[in-house]
Amino acid sequence: MARNSFQTLTEPMYYVLIALLEEQCGVDIMSKVEELSSSRVKVGPGTLYAMIDKFLKAKMIKETKVEGRKKSYIITSFGQEAIIKEYQRLNKMILDGTLIKELLEG
């Protein structure tokens, strides 16, 4: 059931998973997301905490190390699958929008 809810990723989810392509400590994910999206997407700490919890339950990410209260995570193969699917979906949407491109070019 949990996995079904990630069939389409929200923007913050998408960026958090991209950030976790490299091992990241929980609190560093926020700045990484901001960096990746050129400050367009901001994920609050509360949102991030709940999101990590959901990703862990869905086995899309896994815990790599624990130093005190500091925990690090990395994406799993299932998480990678999800992010690739999302990337392909977004790409398809861009390709399908050729009419919009023509409209823009006038």
Added chain:
Amino acid sequence: MFKRKQKEKIRRMHMGYPLEVKSKESYFEKMSEEGYLLSGNSALFLEFTKCEPKKRKFHIEYFYKASIFDSKPEKNTEEFIDYCESAGWTHCLSVGKMQCFYTEDLDNTAIETDSVQRFKNLVAGDFKTRLPMWLLCLFYLFMQLIEIKRNTSSLFAFTHYTTTTFSIMMSVFWWSFILFYLIEFVEFMTFYLKNKRRIKNGQEPHLITVEEGCKKSKRRTIFLGALFVILLSSIFQGTFMIFSLFISFLAIGGLLIIQSKFYKSKSSNRKTNIIFTIVAPIVVTPLMLGGTLFILLSGGFGEYDSDFDFRNTYSKVSIETAVDYKITEDLVYQHVNKSFLASEVETSIYPSNEKNEYGYHMADSDLEIVSYFSKNQVLLDKYLELLLDRRSEYGLEKQYYDWTNHDVYTYKIASKTCYIVISEDRIDQLEVFGDVTMDNVIELINSN
């Protein structure tokens, strides 16, 4: 210019539910601008410590992994606080699920950027906060309906008598209390379902705004204040039931203070708090009931109030007669004087019906018999016999009246005069309330 010195620490009562989070945040921001920073809590109050007056942004999060029994952050909550602090938020208060943060950087990213998640957290927090009150309300409503159906007198049977000022006050009190929380429940459900539909349609949930929250908070304060005044004024009616009720309220208040002190102690953690919350009422309730019984037995209440059998009620006069008792003697003997709260509770076991509607209880603190339930003629007779046996001791005087040929003994208890009428086959007691004589009553009855 003379400037009033600010206190180092102030306390403010703030009644608000998790869903009214925006008005809470706005209130804390206003206090911060006035130079007081939220720093702690005790019982029903929030504590503010003097600080540099500054614009600060507050955020209240109802953390889903925290428990309502947490007096300080547990491991999961500490982890969450770390996340928030690393994002530039300072943690200032932790009460159960509620975690308060503030930041001096007004452009800082909000703690919860996902409005749907925030809505879910707030709804869960709000539901758990209000649930005990709703359950209590439902219990009262259930008890009221049972009492109305059975037409008996017990601690919950205030609502269907309007014969005395006390009864009217209590009717207003209980029904307003129940209705208020029922309305709040309907409001909550409407809010929840509306927003659920919005989320389903891909829209952002609409949270309660600052103005709406303030209005609700004001409405609640005025309502509960008014109820408290009604309750307080009822005390001057001097009845046993209201006294017992008032003791209960005081005990709950005391319990909250003790709980607050315990929650602040070193031995407080989630487990001990759960144990304390369960054990404390179990210890306090018998003490409370014991205290009430002690006052009752020591004669502190004077007389009992009874709503029964106001068959002839005029503007200022009411007469009680005790006739037509159909309940078996054994049944009464089985239960009489066994109940902890004496006759008020005892009466609740007897269903009232057409054949048995004239019962009422008696009590006189000067007599050895503290309370007698008189739905049974035999018991009433025994009570009166005992009274007559000790007539000189209790100052009963034989008198002659033109409204009866029988012997009549009179005595007074507080505002009522009791007439014991001895006929050939029975002894009856008539009670007249107020500053009137039996002759006035007869005159009044004849004129009607």
